[in-house]
Amino acid sequence: MNTSVNTTKIYDEIIEFIAAGTTPQSVIDFKLLDAAKDRLEDLVYRAKTEGLTGSDEGELNHFLTLEHIMRLAKAKAHQYISVE
Template identity: 35%
Template sequence: MVLTRFFDEVIDFLTSFPRPEDIVAFKPSLALQSRAEDLLEKKREGTLTVDENRELDYFMVIEHLMRMAKARARQRLA
């Protein structure tokens, strides 16, 4: 499942004890970026299923978490 891979990627990254520079540079894999873009496109088109909507919600929560982590990492680097 794509969502499990997304969680795994983020968890693996966070448990690798990244430096602030690594956190700022973090990006999900191209496959996961593509999946998120597909879900956003389906949402714009109004063709998102209930399961896909739930998946997109999880993507958004994790994206928010990583944005907050990047903001804090940038503060530490400043």
């Protein structure tokens, strides 16, 4: 798999999303680009099968942290929508 998608690009994608302005619904609807999802799937697969290099493990940990933050934001966005 091509490893050109790196953590910095994922951060940039999320920063761009936030900087453009968000609504609760846009937070709920947010999805990573396919290239980022493919990279994440590759890292998870390799972690389960053959193991990861130190840098790949760090990249996977960044992905997982960002995913956790976005899940929390989506849960909070659902709360905002249910109040409206």
